[in-house]
Amino acid sequence: KNQVEQSPQSLIILEGKNCTLQCNYTVSPFSNLRWYKQDTGRGPVSLTIMTFSENTKSNGRYTATLDADTKQSSLHITASQLSDSASYICVVSAGLSGGYQKVTFGTGTKLQVIP
Amino acid sequence: NAGVMQNPRHLVRRRGQEARLRCSPMKGHSHVYWYRQLPEEGLKFMVYLQKENIIDESGMPKERFSAEFPKEGPSILRIQQVVRGDSAAYFCASSPPIGQEKTTNTEAFFGQGTRLTVV
Numbered sequence: 423k424n425q426v427e428q429s430p431q432s433l434i435i436l437e438g439k440n441c442t443l444q445c446n447y448t449v450s451p452f453s454n455l456r457w458y459k460q461d462t463g464r465g466p467v468s469l470t471i472m473t474f475s476e477n478t479k480s481n482g483r484y485t486a487t488l489d490a491d492t493k494q495s496s497l498h499i500t501a502s503q504l505s506d507s508a509s510y511i512c513v514v515s516a517g518l519s520g521g522y523q524k525v526t527f528g529t530g531t532k533l534q535v536i537p
Numbered sequence: 538n539a540g541v542m543q544n545p546r547h548l549v550r551r552r553g554q555e556a557r558l559r560c561s562p563m564k565g566h567s568h569v570y571w572y573r574q575l576p577e578e579g580l581k582f583m584v585y586l587q588k589e590n591i592i593d594e595s596g597m598p599k600e601r602f603s604a605e606f607p608k609e610g611p612s613i614l615r616i617q618q619v620v621r622g623d624s625a626a627y628f629c630a631s632s633p634p635i636g637q638e639k640t641t642n643t644e645a646f647f648g649q650g651t652r653l654t655v656v
Contacts, residue, residue: 465647529579
């Protein structure tokens with residue numbers, strides 16, 4: 423069964439500090455892994471997307487890593503800002519026959535940045 | 538190029554009524570996904586559709602829920618005889634046609650969601 427597990431469930435950090443969120447998955451056959459940011463009451467917004475051959479990708483202060491061997495990904499946030507307070511969701515896609523993709527969502531990590 | 542458009546943004550229904558949620562994908566996107574998010578919970582996959590086809594409906598409740606994505610017009614998620622437990626945010630995402638390469642990095646874009654409240 424395809425699963426995506428994220429840790430921690432929630433995290434509180436001081437403004438300006440760094441943090442790392444984890445994502446472990448058992449999705450097969452792997453197609454891609456995406457990190458989304460979801461502000462309260464809004465739709466998720468894509469931060470990064472990585473395929474099998476990519477092991478790191480940055481988007482501003484966000485850096486995602488992927489280890490396809492251990493099936494782990496992390497999202498590192500540098501110099502956190504109050505606006506980083508949100509849920510961060512790891513999403514893994516499996517390739518189905520016919521070129522379709524099956525998407526499995528993690529339950530997210532709720533990050534709160536405090537002044 | 539407008540993003541994924543969902544309407545209405547907020548919908549209130551009495552128990553037993555029908556709810557219709559609409560999703561217009563981004564221009565050029567032929568794949569639509571529907572998700573449900575209960576308060577304080579993560580997104581749960583419901584159904585994956587291509588134009589006129591249901592690709593995967595493994596997340597759809599067996600009764601009262603249906604989805605379609607006609608050749609013309611938006612995708613519709615329909616909930617018949619709503620109950621209080623159906624109150625949630627319903628999100629739609631769309632993606633472009635996916636090629637035969639299974640490791641494609643196709644992006645999926647989300648709408649802002651429809652918040653359904655059943656009273």
